[in-house]
Amino acid sequence: MALRWWCWRRGCSWRPAVRSPRPGRPGCAGLLGSRAASDTRAQMPYFSLVKTLTSVFPNVHSISQFPQRTPAVCCCSQTQSGEQYTDPFKLGWRDLKGLYEDIRKELCITTKELKDMSEYYFDGKGKAFRPIIVVLMARACNIHHNNSRDMQANQRSVALIAEMIHTASLVHDDVIDDASSRRGKHTVNKIWGEKKAVLAGDLILSAASIVLARIGNTAVTSILTQVIEDLVRGEFLQLGSKENENERFAHYLEKTFKKTASLIANSCKAVSVLSCPDPVVHEIAYQYGKNIGIAFQLIDDVLDFTSCSDQMGKPTSADLKLGLATGPVLFACQQFPEMNAMIMRRFSLPGDVDRARQYVLQSDGVQQTTYLAQQYCHEAVREIRKLRASTERDALIQLSESVLTRDK
Amino acid sequence: MSLRQLLLRLSGYLGASGPPHRPWWCSRSPDTISSVGSWRGRCSRSPAHWNQVVSEAEKIVGYPASFMSLRCLLSDELSNIAMQVRKLVGTQHPLLSTARGLVHDSRHNLQLRGLVVLLISKAAGPSADNSPCQNYDMVSGIYSCQRSLAEITELIHTALLVHRGIVNLSELQSSDGPLKDMQFGNKIAILSGDFLLANACNGLALLQNTKVSELIASALMDLVQGVYQENSASDEEHSITDDIGMSTWKEQTFLSHCALLAKSCQAAMELAKHDAEVQDMAFQYGKHMAMSHKINSDLQPFIKDKTSDSKTFNLNSAPVVLHQEFLGRDVWIRQIGEAQEKGRLNYTKLRETIKAGKGVTSAIDLCRYHGNKALEALESFPPSEARSALENIVFAVTRFS
Numbered sequence: 001m002a003l004r005w006w007c008w009r010r011g012c013s014w015r016p017a018v019r020s021p022r023p024g025r026p027g028c029a030g031l032l033g034s035r036a037a038s039d040t041r042a043q044m045p046y047f048s049l050v051k052t053l054t055s056v057f058p059n060v061h062s063i064s065q066f067p068q069r070t071p072a073v074c075c076c077s078q079t080q081s082g083e084q085y086t087d088p089f090k091l092g093w094r095d096l097k098g099l100y101e102d103i104r105k106e107l108c109i110t111t112k113e114l115k116d117m118s119e120y121y122f123d124g125k126g127k128a129f130r131p132i133i134v135v136l137m138a139r140a141c142n143i144h145h146n147n148s149r150d151m152q153a154n155q156r157s158v159a160l161i162a163e164m165i166h167t168a169s170l171v172h173d174d175v176i177d178d179a180s181s182r183r184g185k186h187t188v189n190k191i192w193g194e195k196k197a198v199l200a201g202d203l204i205l206s207a208a209s210i211v212l213a214r215i216g217n218t219a220v221t222s223i224l225t226q227v228i229e230d231l232v233r234g235e236f237l238q239l240g241s242k243e244n245e246n247e248r249f250a251h252y253l254e255k256t257f258k259k260t261a262s263l264i265a266n267s268c269k270a271v272s273v274l275s276c277p278d279p280v281v282h283e284i285a286y287q288y289g290k291n292i293g294i295a296f297q298l299i300d301d302v303l304d305f306t307s308c309s310d311q312m313g314k315p316t317s318a319d320l321k322l323g324l325a326t327g328p329v330l331f332a333c334q335q336f337p338e339m340n341a342m343i344m345r346r347f348s349l350p351g352d353v354d355r356a357r358q359y360v361l362q363s364d365g366v367q368q369t370t371y372l373a374q375q376y377c378h379e380a381v382r383e384i385r386k387l388r389a390s391t392e393r394d395a396l397i398q399l400s401e402s403v404l405t406r407d408k
Numbered sequence: 409m410s411l412r413q414l415l416l417r418l419s420g421y422l423g424a425s426g427p428p429h430r431p432w433w434c435s436r437s438p439d440t441i442s443s444v445g446s447w448r449g450r451c452s453r454s455p456a457h458w459n460q461v462v463s464e465a466e467k468i469v470g471y472p473a474s475f476m477s478l479r480c481l482l483s484d485e486l487s488n489i490a491m492q493v494r495k496l497v498g499t500q501h502p503l504l505s506t507a508r509g510l511v512h513d514s515r516h517n518l519q520l521r522g523l524v525v526l527l528i529s530k531a532a533g534p535s536a537d538n539s540p541c542q543n544y545d546m547v548s549g550i551y552s553c554q555r556s557l558a559e560i561t562e563l564i565h566t567a568l569l570v571h572r573g574i575v576n577l578s579e580l581q582s583s584d585g586p587l588k589d590m591q592f593g594n595k596i597a598i599l600s601g602d603f604l605l606a607n608a609c610n611g612l613a614l615l616q617n618t619k620v621s622e623l624i625a626s627a628l629m630d631l632v633q634g635v636y637q638e639n640s641a642s643d644e645e646h647s648i649t650d651d652i653g654m655s656t657w658k659e660q661t662f663l664s665h666c667a668l669l670a671k672s673c674q675a676a677m678e679l680a681k682h683d684a685e686v687q688d689m690a691f692q693y694g695k696h697m698a699m700s701h702k703i704n705s706d707l708q709p710f711i712k713d714k715t716s717d718s719k720t721f722n723l724n725s726a727p728v729v730l731h732q733e734f735l736g737r738d739v740w741i742r743q744i745g746e747a748q749e750k751g752r753l754n755y756t757k758l759r760e761t762i763k764a765g766k767g768v769t770s771a772i773d774l775c776r777y778h779g780n781k782a783l784e785a786l787e788s789f790p791p792s793e794a795r796s797a798l799e800n801i802v803f804a805v806t807r808f809s
Contacts, residue, residue: 114636176595193576198598199636206629213622225613229606236485
């Protein structure tokens with residue numbers, strides 16, 4: 001974990017901020033050598049970060065020493081159960097065989113073209129990140145509750161629903177953002193046009209609602225319906241922007257929750273409700289999902305700057321081009337206040353996107369965001385550890401690590 | 409802020425004054441059906457106009473059936489939407505006319521589906537096995553969950569109306585205005601539609617009845633498919649129409665115009681714990697009434713007297729499809745060819761051709777056939793004001809003079 005963090009830091013083109021001169025030693029010494037300089041730099045621009053973090057993580061101290069601290073804060077695979085180091089994805093996929101076929105069965109549509117469009121993303125090439133979390137959480141909760149090694153069919157349905165709702169929102173988002181590629185292929189709107197793409201999204205959503213209703217559990221229905229509302233609200237949040245720097249960050253986190261974390265959090269909660277009646281367990285599942293979800297999105301925002309298009313399967317700097325100021329940008333703005341004007345005009349002037357990108361890469365916005373993601377992962381792990389030890393619970397712990405170290 | 413004030417403000421934003429011109433593909437209630445026709449004498453009064461039928465019905469269900477819930481209206485998102493739609497004033501994006509139409513309908517209480525759901529709820533009354541519903545509160549003979557359902561139905565209908573108005577960016581021409589206006593309009597249309605759908609889903613979840621949720625979700629799926637098929641059909645504007653026979657037409661129309669109302673009526677019965685037979689009768693009423701309503705709407709371009717109305721009509725509407733079926737595809741293609749002038753279709757000429765054939769009269773017959781089926785379904789409900797109102801709606805929709 002620490003090694004990977006290290007290599008990654010060398011890889012990114014991090015330059016010392018202009019404001020505080022320091023010995024110009026290249027990457028290697030950067031970590032330790034710049035500690036002193038970072039401290040002085042730490043107080044000022046991080047104040048809003050500190051405020052946010054200390055409210056979220058009241059137990060976290062000495063944030064200003066983050067470069068030193070980070071390698072120690074490691075939510076890596078300290079498994080308790082002593083079982084083999086299993087890949088959480090492989091473990092989850094055991095229950096998800098046939099996931100995409102089952103989803104396609106739900107999309108029973110008469111018109112061939114519409115059927116093709118709706119099935120377009122259910123081709124088995126997605127990460128299936130959400131279904132994996134759902135089934136692992138289901139099993140972890142079942143074991144915690146009564147040592148049951150079974151998984152209910154309804155719980156598996158929740159995995160389907162989560163993936164379907166996610167995909168429906170992707171289809172609509174791509175039309176809204178006028179995106180041309182996703183997962184390495186053309187988007188639905190580019191192939192079939194915007195009108196049909198929107199209807200395809202509606203169709204997938206309605207199919208998901210049918211599956212949801214069929215579970216026959218009103219609590220689960222309410223929980224997952226909340227997701228649909230949150231997704232829309234998240235998009236609306238993205239439409240607006242805040243002028244005040246502090247408000248911006250809170251706004252960003254709220255949007256991140258609504259657009260990404262809500263689905264994961266509520267799916268986890270839904271399977272826990274199906275698993276057992278204990279509200280403590282429901283809350284654990286929800287908190288795990290929420291924290292993992294936010295971390296996931298934060299890293300996604302980081303990768304938009306550090307990765308290249310081929311790996312991601314979609315173009316990078318996408319957020320900037322959409323006028324969105326994500327984590328790395330907001331942090332970078334602390335160091336480079338000249339970014340404020342660009343943020344306010346949503347990077348609309350020619351050259352804005354590139355300049356902003358340069359500022360971000362020169363600043364420690366990426367590191368800050370990653371650090372924040374680590375904190376959220378840490379919190380997720382802290383929550384899930386409250387469940388009884390099991391392979392699946394440990395897999396969920398490992399999953400949080402893979403959230404941080406993924407490169408696409 | 410009251411509902412009325414909010415609607416007035418919305419219409420001010422949108423520059424809406426009188427009834428807007430609606431594109432033919434919007435299914436709308438006929439503004440006025442031609443004057444006093446013969447009355448079938450089942451009711452003490454004889455309403456001459458559609459509006460009168462509707463206002464009678466509203467009294468019966470207890471309040472004006474304007475279905476935008478306060479929660480929805482007073483939310484931040486809706487004022488956000490209203491603001492964004494305002495930016496579209498002056499552009500050519502379809503969302504603007506959809507929005508104007510909606511505001512107009514709201515002010516004039518023309519939200520048919522919700523009204524029918526309320527009426528049928530009242531007509532059916534409480535079920536024989538009363539116990540499960542004792543916790544529900546009833547106002548004017550309708551349970552609050554049924555009122556909720558009526559609202560949900562309208563939300564879904566409106567959401568798809570909004571989503572129908574998305575524009576294909578690759579097909580834009582310079583006359584449509586700047587690309588970014590259309591992109592922006594699309595964005596707001598998608599978000600507004602999604603917002604309405606999310607509210608509908610929320611409302612369904614609150615009903616705490618998974619059978620109803622499943623039924624309405626399947627109605628939504630039907631509606632989306634129906635709208636999709638409509639879209640594909642309307643892509644072929646010039647000359648070649650789909651070779652659809654009446655049976656295909658009926659299937660497509662069921663999906664796009666009937667499924668939502670039919671299943672909502674059925675769901676309203678389920679909420680009151682009525683048995684399968686009652687649910688089926690409600691379904692049949694909804695289905696047949698919606699069908700005759702659609703056929704009526706299709707017939708409007710052919711029965712209005714004003715020939716100066718040189719508006720286009722849908723080449724996949726009932727009279728035209730029937731006309732084509734009578735004459736055979738080849739003759740129809742030839743007639744279309746004859747109505748072409750300089751590569752554009754002369755709708756006035758084509759209209760005359762169709763009126764000269766059997767399409768219009770058989771469409772009227774079909775409309776009355778479905779009207780009768782709807783009335784038959786009503787016979788199993790006990791006589792009441794609400795039932796009469798439902799009958800009056802059928803009469804209004806099947807009247808052509």
